[in-house]
Amino acid sequence: MQEMLNDNALPFGLVAHDGGRYLGSTLIISCDLDERPQYAPWVAAVWVEAEHRGRGIGRALVGRAAEAAFDLGHDTAYLCALPERRSFYEGFGWRRLEENVGPHGLTVLTRSRE
Known part of the structure; x- marks a missing residue:
């Protein structure tokens, strides 16, 4: 927890x-896929309570997380998603980088600083 209290560091x-x-x-963490340690930072563990879904909260969280990574000097942010969830992220600008990664067949998506 102490590491997360530093304003200039991940996670x-x-x-x-x-x-x-x-x-x-x-x-926002340094690595979310052991299979892809070269990518950093990652937007991870996105969660919206069921009764609040469909209101743009997930989109806002993911967008703000990417912007926070850019504010720290990173030019690209990454996230991974199950294939059935990738369209959620693609719907607001994340692009597929790789598919079928790791034992769960995850899709790796990216977003670059604009």
């Missing part, structure tokens, strides 16, 4: 909330 997390109500969260 760190973002939390979406409405007052005191938790809506969702994501992490």
Whole structure:
């Protein structure tokens, strides 16, 4: 936890909330796939509570996470998704880099600084 309290380092997390109500969260980490250590940083562990899905919260979290990685000087952010979830990310600008990675057949997607 102490590592995550440093404003200039990975990993760190973002939390979406409405007052005191938790809506969702994501992490920005150095590596999310052992099979692809050359890619960094990663947007990982994206979660939105079921009752708040479909309201753009996941999109906002993922977008802000990528922007935070860019603010730290990274030109590209990565994430991995199950094949059935990749269209969610592609729908707001993430591009497929690789498919069928690792034992779960994940898709690696990227987003570059604009």
